[in-house]
Amino acid sequence: AGCGSNSGSTEDSKAATTASSAPLAGSSDEASTSIDLSTVTLRVGQTGWSNLELGFKAAGLSDTPYKVQYSVFQGGNLQLEAMAAGNIDLGSTSEIPPLFASQAANGGNFKIIASFESTTLNQELVIPKGSSIKSVADLKGKKVAYVNATTAHYFLAKMLEAAGLSWSDIEAVPLSTSDGLSALISGKVDALASYGNAIISAHQNGATELASAKDILSGNFLYETTPEAISDPAKHAAIVDYLTRLNKFYAWTRSNQQQWAEITAANTKQPVEQALNTLKLGEAQQPSKLSSDFEKAIASQQEVADTLAGLGLLKSDLDVSSIWSREFEEELQQITAESE
Amino acid sequence: MKTSKAKPYFQRVAPWIIPLLILLAWQTLTGTGIIANNVLPQPLQVLNVFIGMLKSGELLTHIGISSRRAFSGFLIGGGLGFLLGLINGFWRTAEKLTDSSIQMIRTIPHLSLIPLVIIWFGIEEPAKLILVSLGVFFPMYLNTFHGIRSIDPGLIEMGQVYGLKRFSLYLHIFLPGALPSILVGVRYALGIMWLTLIVAETVAANSGLGYMAMNAREFFQMDVIVLSILIYALLGKLSDSAAKLLEKWWLQWNPNYASR
């Protein structure tokens, strides 16, 4: 399946000692002797649509030696909700949902184990067609929709701060991505802070960008798993393998942009050109790939936490590193090193 | 004769057995940690949150706002449903014209209309009112209509033969005859009312019980989530009891209600 090229060296170096790394083990005999992945089922969350499941299939990466069970959620917060209840093993969110989830009674039953860099495009504050608003400062006293407890929440706060406004200067309306979109297009709110498909669709319906978050956000995409999965050698190994494949998958999308855009377009019901355009622009701005720089990622998230704390949304003393686990750091460094 | 003294005692105690058992199981399972706190908080913990929110006045504000929304919607939608049910139950032409359309619309789950309601009516109070009214309209309409239609035709004939005209016929025969069914409709509608509100209050609300529950969900506050469920149950129970009281009062003549 074109994925066994770099498996040999990792096995030699790690399998015997930690018994935790069997990347792409399907091609290797030794891996199956050290750890039996065939009994493992990895439950993976996806946001929006089945992008990973379909992407892996298209990229020929879905022949995992363990079973993968996918679920689709409306947002990262819901993935963490499912994780708190022990319903998924691997979730992916932006930097914000874990901050909130960590405030749950048991700390949310998760740890952040990895960070992917990705584009910060399509994270914007937009205004409807024909709006008279010219700048963020004009939003004073206006109705602004945002998606609660997401990057939109964060960058809206940052934008207001930059424009010399405080959160209470606007009438902030928490809406889901879809409701926010409907409200904006039908003119029921004066502006919308949102991301992804909502922004693309908003533009299609005549909305214009008031401010972009591309320089506010880190673009970090965090992967979380449960403490039990971390300490379970088999799951641990499966996760490492999965993340390896994930990194390959993003590489594949770069080299197969047309094909991936077609799949995306078909599943999100948008024109292929639009999907392709989004993909190209995003990759140009900041290509999606695994990052093993834990310090940088944690520092970035700490800044977000401090901002939200300043808004009174989080306890001010949150130490972000406490919700991270570095158990995967070594393996991840290996992967990034190999993929360079 | 012998059992007549033992029974009332059992009958008074019986309804509480299961709730008490549940509460007991809940406390022991969570208290001993067999069920983790993030799966289900302890009853005492929920009680604490309850007292805390009660003291801060937050809870009562939310309840007040939700109740106002709920009952305004109930009055509008329920009133319309009742009126249309009466008219269609009574007047064949109106029924022929509107009933099948209403039945068609009834089969649209009203929550699927949320996007359209947002687009047409915005995200403020009117949207919530409309959703609740929509939800409440159909059970009231259906039950009023069904109630009128299932009145013993013999009694209607009697009323007509004794010269009762439109209004008197309504007052003396249709309304009282349909009342048991209408009250069942009221109890359904009350259920749907709270159900709708929960969903409606997750759309752009920053107050109300639905908002409180959704907010708690985002912050993984299991205790608040459970508390909000219990409060819904309480509110539901209250409105249901009110409806039951009406039943007892208005339906004295009916041995099926009188005897309970």
Added chain:
Amino acid sequence: MKTSKAKPYFQRVAPWIIPLLILLAWQTLTGTGIIANNVLPQPLQVLNVFIGMLKSGELLTHIGISSRRAFSGFLIGGGLGFLLGLINGFWRTAEKLTDSSIQMIRTIPHLSLIPLVIIWFGIEEPAKLILVSLGVFFPMYLNTFHGIRSIDPGLIEMGQVYGLKRFSLYLHIFLPGALPSILVGVRYALGIMWLTLIVAETVAANSGLGYMAMNAREFFQMDVIVLSILIYALLGKLSDSAAKLLEKWWLQWNPNYASR
């Protein structure tokens, strides 16, 4: 006599007048641009999407998956509600023990339980089944119970005096006597079934009509949104018609149903 020929014609046409008027208004208002396309798409546009999705097979897949979920939930929840309704309607002790607890739980809007259902039962099919079952359980229970309780006591007395024992009494008196009410319950339950599914399919689903509608909302595809509403209406209408057919068939004896 004179009107007897004119009437059936009017009566056959009448139910279609309002739907046709609505369709006409819809087409003219959107076709002429008085209502913008992003507020309400044109009927023809919706039809196009419909045909497109039908051809690609996507629509039928979604419908199939949703229907399976809906009816499994209906069978489980409805069946349990029916059974418990029968037992409690018949057996006073069971009623005393469980009815008031059930009524208490009934007042909890089942959609507010979504967070708990996720935590307890996960996000897969079981969670959806449980939500639908929960939603369907109460109307079935209530109506079965209420149906049995509102049977003319004189007929029950008659049955007992003629030596009908438990099972025969059920078969010959309770069941047929409660049937009109049970069927009303079925029609309610079918409504709640689709309603619940819409919300349940937004929880971690990647298939089904609810997912399709939600997805369309994310991209503001008004035509798909409207299409999904129409399909809900269609499915609702279908299941409702099936229930109505049962009414016609089982309730021939009842002049209120026979005459329609």
Added chain:
Amino acid sequence: MPQTTNGSHIHIHQVSKQFDEHPVLTDVNVTIEQGDFIAIVGRSGCGKSTLLRLIAGLDQPSAGSIQLDDQNVGTMHEDTRVLFQEARLLPWKRVLDNVRIAAAGNDKTSAAEALAWVGLEERGGDWPRVLSGGQKQRVALARALVSRPRLLLLDEPLGALDALTRIEMQQLIERLWLEQGFTAILVTHDVSEAVTLADRVLLIEDGKIAMDIKVSMARPRERDSTFVYYENHILDRVLNRDARETELLQSRKMTYSI
């Protein structure tokens, strides 16, 4: 004959009624004068109630026409009242209120008075469901009599009453009929009751008016020889239809005043 006759007159012309394919009445012709008191007798299921319903406009004839005061009976008529074979009391109204709905202007006093006529003045506050069979029937009678109709149709109004109560009720009906002058049609299975009250007795048999007898006796009627003559005359006609009945008659040697 009543003093004042403000009753309706009825003209039944070639009336047939069938349910599905089953004929109940065929080509019935009757003319009823203002203020008449008509009794209809006949065996169970012969179509007495059906005829009454047609006259009341509660049902439409399959063929033929019925004219009430020279107008075709389409639906119910303003001044016609029916006492149905079943009591048809509203279960959600107390006894007095059940009578009140028929009283002019919902008048409580006249309703109470009507209850007293039928000997139930003390039961006004009860729910209908606690009444005995005969008491229910009497409430229905009170309701019919309080309503001051021009045409009163009575479908076995006294079937559930004991002998004594029955006589009292017969006297009551006769008195009110004489006072108010309405037209009365009484369905009864009691020939003696028919002769006691009616000016004219109709027998329905095989869907037709098989006999139509004028009873010319002064009121109040006594059980004298004329009375017995009429009674026997009608009974003979009713009973001597076929061999089986004659035989029955002989084997029992009873008079048929039951």
Added chain:
Amino acid sequence: MPQTTNGSHIHIHQVSKQFDEHPVLTDVNVTIEQGDFIAIVGRSGCGKSTLLRLIAGLDQPSAGSIQLDDQNVGTMHEDTRVLFQEARLLPWKRVLDNVRIAAAGNDKTSAAEALAWVGLEERGGDWPRVLSGGQKQRVALARALVSRPRLLLLDEPLGALDALTRIEMQQLIERLWLEQGFTAILVTHDVSEAVTLADRVLLIEDGKIAMDIKVSMARPRERDSTFVYYENHILDRVLNRDARETELLQSRKMTYSI
């Protein structure tokens, strides 16, 4: 007396029944032998149906006890059948099926036979709602008679029937009673019917058994002088209670066999 007496015997001891504060029966004492045929007469609302319900175990006495075959009547008894004053047909079953539920083993043939007894063999396939009043009553009678009870309680079973059908039904009841030997209690407002059928006639008045007469006549009974003696004896007792009734009797000069 029937040949075989497999009927129940009943012992009613000091039974009182009151609804709310209103007494209906006070200190009633009656003993009924196996296979007896008892008739209960009395004015409307005197408590006849109430007594029947107590014996059937459908209601509990406020005081006193009722023993059926030496056992206290707690709830309904296995072998007791009641024909209620109303027909109580199941509206959702066709006529034949209504009768079948009472037939042993749900037997269709015997149900059809019972329908033939009451002259409704052709109506088996109809819904009860299309039957006439008297037809409904006859279906209820067929249902009661097909059920082979040990104790049969009949509450005005023939009230809605014409004279002729009535006699046929009386003969039917008598024949089955003779054949099957059940104990029968018949409530009727027709004294002549009571004398025709019963071995013993009870009159209820003011909540008490005011009269208890044995009717010793051979069966089938004919309307001879003994018959008339019994009839008049009972009627005198029923009617000669107070001045008003005596006066009534004189003013009308009728025999009270209605």
